[in-house]
Amino acid sequence: MPAVQLPQAALPPIRIRSIEAAPLLGESPKGGWSHEIRPDDSIHAIIAVHTDAGITGYGSSFTDGRLVQAGLKVLEPLYAGENALEPERLTEKLHQNTFWMGRGGTLTHTISGIDIALWDILGKATGMPVGRLLGGSYRSRVQPYCSLLMEEPGLMHRVVEEYREKGFRAFKIGWGPFGRALDTKLDEAIVRAAREAAGPDNKLFVDAGASDANWPHGLKWAMRTAEMLNDYDVGWFEEAVKPDAINDFCHLRRVSPVPIAGGEVLTRRQSFLPWLSRGAFDIVQPDVTKVGGISEQRRIAWMAADFGVKYIGHGWNTALGLAADLQMAAAFADADLVEYIGGSPYVDGILAEPFALDSEGYLAIPDKPGLGVAIDREKLARFVANPDAMFA
Numbered sequence: 001m002p003a004v005q006l007p008q009a010a011l012p013p014i015r016i017r018s019i020e021a022a023p024l025l026g027e028s029p030k031g032g033w034s035h036e037i038r039p040d041d042s043i044h045a046i047i048a049v050h051t052d053a054g055i056t057g058y059g060s061s062f063t064d065g066r067l068v069q070a071g072l073k074v075l076e077p078l079y080a081g082e083n084a085l086e087p088e089r090l091t092e093k094l095h096q097n098t099f100w101m102g103r104g105g106t107l108t109h110t111i112s113g114i115d116i117a118l119w120d121i122l123g124k125a126t127g128m129p130v131g132r133l134l135g136g137s138y139r140s141r142v143q144p145y146c147s148l149l150m151e152e153p154g155l156m157h158r159v160v161e162e163y164r165e166k167g168f169r170a171f172k173i174g175w176g177p178f179g180r181a182l183d184t185k186l187d188e189a190i191v192r193a194a195r196e197a198a199g200p201d202n203k204l205f206v207d208a209g210a211s212d213a214n215w216p217h218g219l220k221w222a223m224r225t226a227e228m229l230n231d232y233d234v235g236w237f238e239e240a241v242k243p244d245a246i247n248d249f250c251h252l253r254r255v256s257p258v259p260i261a262g263g264e265v266l267t268r269r270q271s272f273l274p275w276l277s278r279g280a281f282d283i284v285q286p287d288v289t290k291v292g293g294i295s296e297q298r299r300i301a302w303m304a305a306d307f308g309v310k311y312i313g314h315g316w317n318t319a320l321g322l323a324a325d326l327q328m329a330a331a332f333a334d335a336d337l338v339e340y341i342g343g344s345p346y347v348d349g350i351l352a353e354p355f356a357l358d359s360e361g362y363l364a365i366p367d368k369p370g371l372g373v374a375i376d377r378e379k380l381a382r383f384v385a386n387p388d389a390m391f392a
């Protein structure tokens, strides 16, 4: 056997030259929110971290891009000239030094995008996919569940059917009229229509979206609805009670015949501890583009595993959020699903090589260095004002 040539020295530091943020605008998908998102509202932003080695890393943040741009101004003195090859140390430095400026909000969202981009750089510099850098590779492909807004039953049936025909084998329906119309018969008719369209063998999940403004129901509605969902073989019931109602979540988890999911609104790993230690969730869904990035997400996923709670990522907002979730799914044994928003141009319309389902409705986990995806400049230019700033 020929002798293996191992590197004789560690990689020298790669310095951060600048960080740019671009709000995604023009085709922002609806969220089913009571104050609905308009196409020109910014709720997602792409982040590019440029380095003196010519490597650019990419991430995304789930918030208004103007907040991310302001967050970068506040954080710049802390990251300027830093070694981009040390994502955990550097983002912890950003967290530690901004304690008094609103942790958990804009700065945490901004740090999330930076952190994802730093892991992308570390992977590109070392020639390894992020999943392997996180410690291993449990799978080379993962099942995406197609996330769709709730509609009136007839339309719901058609929409689920449309995405089944595109090759999806798992679906989540949420928000829209469910619960909000104060009509339990309508709620059931929507779920029945979705189950019929999905077929008996495909997965179906339900998201009440109780983190919407002024959610009108409490624990008793959630308990009754959980029983109904069980009749349609629903795989989990998500955000079934108001986002701060931890006691209700804990009770619901104990009595519900279907698994209880939540956690997308929480940020920072520390916020998850009471929810996990008190037993609020069967499934925890941190959003990598909000919680602090991959560095926080991996610690939340490990903490969940130790509490016997399943981790499924919620980074659906852009192709980069999904790319981060795919790398996390490689590295965690439990993570056998990723969320995939149906029909979002910010997921399907910005990569050089768009994501594609295989014949069984799975997505390959990119095995190229870093996040393993490349943004297409012309495609991105449709949605951002300053596309050139995002490339080295």
Ligand SMILES: [Mg+2]
Pocket (backbone or CB within 6 Å): 174, 207, 209, 238, 239, 264
């Ligand atoms: Mg949700």
